[in-house]
Amino acid sequence: MPEALQVPVHFVAEPIVLPGMVVPIELDDAARAAVDAAQASEAGKLLIAPRLDDRYPTYGVLASVVQVGRLPGGGAVAVVRGEKRAHIGSGASGPGTALWVLVEEVAEPATTDETKTLAAEYKKLLLAMLQRREAWQIVDVVNKITDPSALADTAGYASYLSDVQKRQLLETENVDERLRLLIGWTGDHLAETEVNDKIAEDVRTGMEKQQKEFLLRQQLAAIRKELGELDENGDASTDDYRARVEAADLPEKVREAALREVGKLERSSDQSPEGGWIRTWLDTVLDLPWNVTTEDSTDLKSAREILDADHHGLEDVKDRIVEYLAVRARRTQRGMSVVGGRGSGAVMVLAGPPGVGKTSLGESVARALGRKFVRVALGGVRDEAEIRGHRRTYVGALPGRIVRAIGEAGSMNPVVLLDEIDKVGSDYRGDPAAALLEVLDPAQNHTFRDHYLDLDLDLSDVVFLATANVIENIPTALLDRMELVELDGYTADDKLAIARDFLLPRQRDRAALTADEVTVTDAALRKIAADYTREPGVRQFERLLAKAMRKATTKLAAGAGPIVIDEADLVAYLGRPRFTPESAERTAVPGVATGLAVTGMGGDVLYIEAGATDGEPGLQLTGQLGDVMKESAQIALSYVRSHAGELGVDTKALDRRIHIHVPAGAVPKDGPSAGVTMVTALVSMATGRQVRADVGMTGEVTLNGRVLPIGGVKQKLLAAQRAGLSTVFIPQRNEADLDDVPADVLEALDVRPMTDVAEIVAQALAPADAAVTAAA
The missing domain is CATH 1.10.8.60 (Helicase, Ruva Protein; domain 3)
Structure with missing residues (x-):
């Protein structure tokens, strides 16, 4: 049991004193009292202990006073040397105003092999760190220390240890535990120092590289000025593409590609034509609004008012645009991304006859959304490169129309109107419609790649609107990627x-x-x-x-x-009116029926005439009919012959040369909707009964007389109303299409869905006596 010593104590916040340390202590009243008491005592010792805020210290260091003096500034100071680690006991009384305590010296344990191993490992780490700092004098001092405990207590001088860590060392009696702590702390600090040094070296190297490049560019500019490549003012702003690329707001991958091209430009000679191609490419890339977008309007009421103010009717399109705005506004409120990503854009095709407002509707949509508007005319485009761009190996290569439209708009989310998409052609130069597949696919166009740019362009937030007159002329695969909105004309x-x-x-x-x-x-x-x-x-x-x-x-x-x-x-x-009701005049003789058709100009009335002449039985067709209408005529004649008795037709009337003619023979005609009209015309011709002048009809027929559904019901009913008809026969399976027909049209027409062509014939033909009277 060590003997307890009674010594004066002095508490210091810093530094933390460990055995073997020699430190100065400023002499305030408490410190002076403790030093004076120590010098007056028999042992000549005082206890230096850390001042703690949360508890009373349990360990300190017995120290001797080496010297008392004054600093150059005039303050009093005492230099003390830490000697032994001591455990603090109870308080004691002593002379003077100093605070006295009873302490017990901590005995040093015997050195073991494990202690020597730990000491050697710690010394190796400590020397490595000192050598990195080139502190060679301290290295010599550390090499001379052989006592493991003394080696561990040298950590009191370490600047990389915190006061908490140093207090932990003071309170750790076991030398092995102290060494283990120091090995962990020193190893962590050494690793951190290596990382920091590497980062500092990289930064220094980067700075040197930038300074070197700056100097070389200045020299290059001076050389180029002497060669006459720059103007008299030495203005190189237009040619310094590297600075322009680094200053531009570009996506990372685009920036890397642009810098690669800048490197090629800087290495190429001025006589090389490649330099001009690279400059054109860089100008195109830098002019594109890679990170520029316009903010969409979220005021649904205002958007609807804009659409209503610009266009009358077209409720389907207006509803679709307002729905698009509503979804984006809700995603914004929920904090969800509305820019970029798969399928966030809208692709719609507005199909309908000329003059219904398809093209002008695109401008109204852009105003309602608050976006830029660009129109891309596709009529007559036959070269695939017009869409995807030319490869840069060709002379005069340019980006495609889509990329040029984005650049013209000045934002990455404009409204792009692809006008006349049904008039895109194809030849040996490629198929532009196939090139549009990626552009208009919401699941793919976030990575659209133009051949000229050879960079991914995100088109997912572009609102594409396409216009077409004839849906059948749009390739099926392309039509499948768009939402079809039909504009069938006005009442x-x-x-x-x-x-x-x-x-x-x-x-x-x-x-x-x-x-x-x-x-x-x-x-x-x-x-x-x-x-x-x-x-x-x-x-x-x-x-x-x-x-x-x-x-x-x-x-x-x-x-x-x-x-x-x-x-x-x-x-x-x-001048005089160009159109007068002609249905009564055209159907005044038997054998003429009024049909309804759809052309590129919208719905229209189509008169079909049937006649018979003496000669070898057969069928003659005139009027520029397509294959489908020719087959319809043959089916109609076969049906009438096989059901002559039911229709009241004398079979002898059909054993002649039958001639079916569709007037306006210079206009090609085709389509699967003239079957019932041809049957009606043939029965009228064979029975001598006229077709009612106020009746129009549409539908295809089978060999057994079933009426098959057709398309374009709304357009055909609008045409019937314009022609002054009052009764229209349509296929039963087209009854659902009447939901899209304006109410005033349905009020003006008596629309009768039918399933059997015989019923149509029965209701469409005038009574026999009336026909005879008219003939007389």
Whole structure:
């Protein structure tokens, strides 16, 4: 049991004193009292213990006073040497004002082999760290230390250890435990130092490289100026592509590709044509808005108002755009990403006849979304490179129209209108429609690769709108990637509203007229729609209004007063009506039936004539009919012959040379919807009974008389209304299509879904006596 010593104690916050350390201590009142008491005591010792905030210290260091003096600044200081680790006991009384305590010296254990091994390992780590710092004098001191405990206590000088760690060393009596702690701490610090040194070396090397490159570029600029490659002012801003690339806001992969090309440009000679190609490529890449997007409008009410203000009707398209906005607004509210990613864009194809507002609708969609608008005309495009771009190996290579549209828009999420997508051709140069497959596929266009750029371009947030007149001309694979929205034309009421609210004000403004100077009555507008135009759209309607405004302007210039154009005045302004109801005239003789068809110009009325002449029995077809309509005629004749008795037809009337003609022979005609009309015409011809003048029909027929469904019901019913028909027969399986037909059209027409062609014939033919009277 070691003997307890009574010594004065001094608590210090820092430094933490370990045995063997020689440290200065500033002498305040408490420190001076402890030093004076130690010098006056028999043992000449004092205890240096750490001051703790949370507890009373249990260990300290017995120290002797080496010297007492003053600092250059005038402050008093005492230099003490730590000698032994001591355990603090209870307080004691002693002379002076110092605080006295009873302490027990901690005995040093005997050195074991494990202690020597730990000491050697710690010394190796310590020397490695000192050598990295080039502290050679300290290395010599450490090499001379042989006592493991003394070696461990030298850590009191270590700047990389915290006060908490040093206190832990002070309170650890066992030398092995102290060495293990120091080995772990020193190894961690050495590893951290190596990493920091490596980072500092990399930064220094990078800085040197940048400085070297800067100096070389300055020299290069001076050389190029001497060679006359730069202007007199030495302006190299347009040619310093490296600086432009580094300053541009580019995605990382695009930046890497651009820097590779800059490297090629810098290595190429000025006489090499490759330099011009690289400059053009870099200009194209730098001009693209890689990280620029416009913020979508989330005001659904305002968007709907914009669409309604620009276009009358077209509810399907307006609903689709508002739904798109609603989804994006909700994703924004939920904190979900709305830019980029697979399938976030919208791809719609607006199909319908000319003049219904497909192209102008794209601009309205862009305004409603708050996006930039770009129109890409695809009519007549036959080269695949127009879509995907030319490969850079070709002279005069350019990026494709899609990339150019993005650059023209100035943002990565514009509204791109692909106009006339059904008129894209194909030849030996490739198939542009096939190149559009990746562009318009929401699951693929986030990585669209243009041949010229050879970089991935994210088109997933672009709203693509395509327009087409004939759906059948769009390749099936391409149509499958788009949402089909059909614009089937306008009713008479729609045309009146469009003319009154949109067309007439626009034409008045173009003619520099006001509403007070020229007025067109609703009756006149309705007559123009009925007798002067028979189109699904309003393009010709607007031309006629422009003609009327020009004539009105001429009259005003001659001194006429305010002009009111009424129904009776149309002949003077527009000439005689071009269209009059002709169904009664055409069907006045037996053998003529009124059918309904769909063309690239929309729905239309198609008259089919049947006649018979003496000669060898057979079938003659005229009128530029396609293969499908030729087969329909053969099926119709076979059906009438096989069901002659049921239809009231004398078989002898069919044992002649049958001639079926579809007028307007210079216009090619084809399609699977003329079967029932041909059957009706043949029965009318064979029975001598006329087809009712107010009846129109559409549908395909089978050999047993079943009526098959067809397409374009809405367009055909609109055409029937324009032609003045009142009863229309359609296939029973097309009854669901009536949901898309405007209510005013259904009110004006008696639409009868049918399943058997015999029923159509029975209801379409005039009574026998009436036919005879008409013939007489």
